[in-house]
Amino acid sequence: MSRTAAPNLGRSVRIVDDVVNVSYSDTPHPKVRRGEMGPAMYNLSMNMPRVDPLVRALAAGGIEERNLYRLALARVPIAETNPAKTPVRDPAAMSRHIKEVALAFGAGAVGIAASHPSFFYAKGARHNDGRVNDQLGEIADSPEELARRFPFIISTPVPLDREMIQAHRHFIGDIAYGLGDVAVTLVRVNLARYIAELGYAAEGGIAIPHAAAIAGGLGELGRNGMVITKKFGAQVLLGDAIATDLPLVADRPIDLGVEDFCKICRKCAVTCPTNSITFGDKVVWNGIEKYKIKWESCYRLRPYVADHWGTCLTCITVCPYSKPNTWWHGLALRVLRTTPIALRPAVVRSLKWLDDTFWGKIPRKRVRWLGYDSGIKPGETACTIPGCNASHGDGPEGEPIQISATHRGGRADVGYYFPLKENTNRFVKKG
Amino acid sequence: MIRSGASRREERALRDIFVHRAPYDPLTIVTPRLNDAPEGRVNPVVSEVHSPEVMTEHLQVLGRSLGADLVVVLPLDDGANRKVQDTFGSDPRPYAHAVVAAVRAHDDIDAAPGLGGQFPLIKAQMLDFVLASYIRELGYRATVHYFSNQVAATTLLGAVSSTSSHALRRLRPYAVVAGILLTDLPLA
Numbered sequence: 001m002s003r004t005a006a007p008n009l010g011r012s013v014r015i016v017d018d019v020v021n022v023s024y025s026d027t028p029h030p031k032v033r034r035g036e037m038g039p040a041m042y043n044l045s046m047n048m049p050r051v052d053p054l055v056r057a058l059a060a061g062g063i064e065e066r067n068l069y070r071l072a073l074a075r076v077p078i079a080e081t082n083p084a085k086t087p088v089r090d091p092a093a094m095s096r097h098i099k100e101v102a103l104a105f106g107a108g109a110v111g112i113a114a115s116h117p118s119f120f121y122a123k124g125a126r127h128n129d130g131r132v133n134d135q136l137g138e139i140a141d142s143p144e145e146l147a148r149r150f151p152f153i154i155s156t157p158v159p160l161d162r163e164m165i166q167a168h169r170h171f172i173g174d175i176a177y178g179l180g181d182v183a184v185t186l187v188r189v190n191l192a193r194y195i196a197e198l199g200y201a202a203e204g205g206i207a208i209p210h211a212a213a214i215a216g217g218l219g220e221l222g223r224n225g226m227v228i229t230k231k232f233g234a235q236v237l238l239g240d241a242i243a244t245d246l247p248l249v250a251d252r253p254i255d256l257g258v259e260d261f262c263k264i265c266r267k268c269a270v271t272c273p274t275n276s277i278t279f280g281d282k283v284v285w286n287g288i289e290k291y292k293i294k295w296e297s298c299y300r301l302r303p304y305v306a307d308h309w310g311t312c313l314t315c316i317t318v319c320p321y322s323k324p325n326t327w328w329h330g331l332a333l334r335v336l337r338t339t340p341i342a343l344r345p346a347v348v349r350s351l352k353w354l355d356d357t358f359w360g361k362i363p364r365k366r367v368r369w370l371g372y373d374s375g376i377k378p379g380e381t382a383c384t385i386p387g388c389n390a391s392h393g394d395g396p397e398g399e400p401i402q403i404s405a406t407h408r409g410g411r412a413d414v415g416y417y418f419p420l421k422e423n424t425n426r427f428v429k430k431g
Numbered sequence: 432m433i434r435s436g437a438s439r440r441e442e443r444a445l446r447d448i449f450v451h452r453a454p455y456d457p458l459t460i461v462t463p464r465l466n467d468a469p470e471g472r473v474n475p476v477v478s479e480v481h482s483p484e485v486m487t488e489h490l491q492v493l494g495r496s497l498g499a500d501l502v503v504v505l506p507l508d509d510g511a512n513r514k515v516q517d518t519f520g521s522d523p524r525p526y527a528h529a530v531v532a533a534v535r536a537h538d539d540i541d542a543a544p545g546l547g548g549q550f551p552l553i554k555a556q557m558l559d560f561v562l563a564s565y566i567r568e569l570g571y572r573a574t575v576h577y578f579s580n581q582v583a584a585t586t587l588l589g590a591v592s593s594t595s596s597h598a599l600r601r602l603r604p605y606a607v608v609a610g611i612l613l614t615d616l617p618l619a
Contacts, residue, residue, distance in 0.1 A: 067472075078458070090441050105550065196459065
């Protein structure tokens with residue numbers, strides 16, 4: 001239990017009471033693998049090959065795990081820490097250097113958080129790329145000891161391809177997530193090894209990525225439970241944070257207006273196919289005041305939609321902050337941030353109206369990538385190749401098969417997304 | 432932000448360590464261990480695939496999405512297969528095609544032993560690994576032979592096909608190739 005003074009996490013999330021540190025064993029993935037989320041989830045995770053070959057190669061559910069890059073990388077033994085520490089005369093210069101290195105490895109942004117006991121997992125299981133890892137041993141120290149040993153936590157999120165994740169609830173979105181997964185692993189593994197080469201400790205799998213990213217000034221916590229970043233909105237993969245004793249200068253939490261926006265917007269709650277995102281106010285959960293998502297229902301849908309997609313991404317795609325990094329997006333953010341807090345609701349309503357008008361209340365853009373086409377309803381396709389539902393000119397004379405567009409009202413630019421919200425509203429309670 | 436001269440000097444020194452200082456523990460650079468890692472199995476269910484032209488384009492687009500600056504597909508005749516076998520001395524079965532994924536680098540990786548200097552090689556190896564995994568998941572054979580250095584890579588690729596050498600020369604200042612991916616996936 002963390003009882004030290006509450007850390008500054010900005011306006012979107014506050015620690016208001018004692019926090020009981022969570023063991024990694026009690027987080028969603030290990031629970032799924034132990035069968036505690038039901039046989040359907042267990043079978044999806046452990047026994048069921050995914051339909052799409054590229055999803056199998058990038059993320060999970062393939063013929064075997066030796067084909068997965070991130071797991072192959074996780075099996076490379078940890079490098080020994082250089083006994084000759086590189087002297088750090090100027091922690092600010094070292095911070096800039098570490099950020100430069102992480103960006104060179106492919107990170108989209110870098111944040112350095114000052115440690116706090118509540119940012120660490122409880123004693124017990126440790127993970128290495130999402131798997132409980134016996135090779136590295138358990139977390140032996142208490143969160144307080146970890147915060148003393150590792151005064152800083154580095155977050156290195158990687159942006160997901162913006163165009164590809166417009167095909168949320170589709171294999172294209174899954175693949176964007178898989179590509180991000182490879183990229184974020186590459187950054188984390190190499191950055192940790194570089195810090196060890198400088199002569200300092202660098203531990204992955206012991207700190208909670210969301211807390212570290214928010215405290216490290218990368219973004220704020222949204223209603224959808226995602227860290228909404230300044231540059232990429234919610235469309236980032238946080239990856240694992242690195243706890244270190246390298247002398248650095250911590251960044252401060254930032255105000256992007258997420259607190260004000262999420263209060264009014266609710267686009268993620270409206271579009272979530274499982275009603276896992278609350279329409280209500282923040283609650284205090286385990287001493288933390290935040291919007292509490294129902295991750296169980298978010299997970300439980302997956303086995304039933306596995307023929308269509310694996311990673312939903314709808315709440316990330318729909319978020320008004322997840323926009324191209326352009327002047328008009330920067331301007332909107334600046335207007336919101338510079339408006340006095342009391343006046344922000346009016347600005348938020350205007351910005352949300354603009355977002356609904358120009359980007360749509362429910363993003364259903366048709367995306368084509370690598371032969372995939374999110375505009376074609378499965379079963380209405382001429383192509384029989386697993387994972388591909390594009391029309392490749394397979395008609396009798398080689399012309400493209402005409403696909404009926406009933407699901408998109410005859411419009412060519414609208415994608416097909418399964419399941420539709422109205423389907424799940426029948427059996428998943430709102431709240 | 433105004434930085435002092437000392438601060439700028441410290442950053443320059445750190446940048447030099449990053450690129451040029453050979454690591455204390457060779458395990459810092461993951462490529463040799465991953466070169467030796469056993470390859471995954473081929474999916475016994477062979478997927479139906481598109482035409483060779485479309486599959487070639489798919490591999491190139493996928494490679495670029497993963498960060499490749501160049502992905503070249505080379506047809507392998509008997510002579511080219513023999514050259515590959517002579518170089519790597521394993522797997523006598525002939526392959527129809529080779530895939531070469533290259534990454535642009537600012538430093539000559541054979542002269543930059545630091546993690547920063549070697550990172551293009553790590554990235555190029557990741558490309559070979561993921562492309563080979565994808566092909567194996569499609570149900571086709573794919574094996575990667577990794578080069579010991581860039582001279583060996585240039586020599587073999589030049590012997591197998593002049594097309595690849597020309598294409599690699601366009602990547603300046605340095606093109607980095609980790610290995611040669613051999614496959615029987617129908618490509619063009």
